[in-house]
Amino acid sequence: MRWGSAWPSAAGEARGRSVTVGVLALQGDVREHLAALAELEIPARPLRRPTDLAGVGGVVLPGGESTTLSLLLQSGGLFEPLAAAIAAGMPTLGTCAGLVLLAQKVRGGRPDQRGFGVLDCTVLRNGYGRQVESFEAAVELAEPLGGGSMPGVFIRAPLIESVGPEVAVLGWASRPRDGARHPVICRQGNVVAAAFHPELTPDRRLHRYFAAMVASCEFVAARPKRGAGVTPVNAAG
């Protein structure tokens, strides 16, 4: 696996460089991601407008409602520049709704729901059931994340039904309903996503892994063109 060496020591981290990570801050558990990055001493800032992307070297798509996030990304003009940056290789971490936004195929979503489609997998929205079936369980980690397990908080979580050949599975967990084992952390290129919420528990391994990706890749987003892609929300009435 060509990115296996990103853990545990990242070249960029060793050189002491600091790249700023942007956390999409339109809705959801933004504060927990900012706090997780702060714990690791990674400079981070909220992303709300297209201009906030300037100088950002990585992005986190937090937990929240993916339908709401998809809509706000488009109305606020962040969708196009963010899609371009992710396609160009900006390291990206998505959790829960963030995974839904990154997946190529989404089942159980809304037909008009737009995502970035950069992670070759099929996810079923709320595939573990309604809130009464939300659960905590240990996530088994693959070698690149250090092996062993980490706590997983699954909240109306998307179920990863299948992954493509280019995707590395970095974590697994069983669905309580039927005991079926499914991937819950996936990586393809510079995109890593989890079906659960590592930001809600103290284990920082996934954030550290992502920080190492950011540090080693030296991607910095350009400042978007002035006025690019801001759609007035009331235009359609």
Place this chain on the structure above:
Amino acid sequence: MSEHPETTAHTGTFQVKRGLADMLRGGVIMDVVTPEQAKIAEDAGAVSVMALERVPADIRRDGGVARMSDPALISAIQEAVTIPVMAKARIGHFAEAQVLQALGVDYIDESEVLTPADEAHHIDKWPFTVPFVCGATTLGEALRRISEGAAMIRSKGEAGTGNVVEAVRHLRSILGDIRRLTQADSAELYRWAKELGAPIGLVQEVARAGRLPVPLFCAGGLATPADVSLVMQLGAEAVFVGSGIFKSEDPARRARAIVEAAAHFDDPEHVAKVSRGLGEAMRGQELSALGERLAERGW
């Protein structure tokens, strides 16, 4: 229980209950009375809908006893949308709450908008798998609800009035007392616990963290994007909009604008842009013209 004890799953933990509230932060939860309204709310970007038979403005107008909604209506709304669906149970009516849990609603609002079923006791929320949100007017009330197992607190405001003044009063009371708690020394916290009528452990936790141990949302009387911006700048982490959307002239457009205002609450230019030409807001009521104050229900 299983061969792999380390892979045992736990449902209904407090982490899982408050976790859903965390995921709703920055969003708008809208009252809906039909599956069609639920679709409009989801189209507009609501993070969740509250399934009801009547919005608070109509409950207020009609009088009589207000109860849990018909399970058929709740199920129809669950079928119509992919976002979480909440429903209301009467204060203290744990059997209504059991029914709502059996229906698989995602959050139960133990709500003063319905007619209370118990004059002294709220529901013991700990035994439930489904999470609860409860209203509060003061920090003491908020902490009592949390001690009973609520995983989200909302201001009560004065539902069905379209008047934001009570929601502002409740938020300022709760957040002002939290700020004062953070300044208190350890001995003073015991007196605070006595005066708030709240467990000392929770009082100490709030003093340490500077915030409630669960998300604090705002409800009761919000009608405009600027109302949403106001309460979120005061410190609310998300908003419930009840009568304010579907009692307005153009619900779809107002709902959309309110979602934008919640996401960009600290950007006045954005709030100005989305507030243009929304049509009539709900009529609204002066509080002095009210008969009963719903916020006075609960203890």
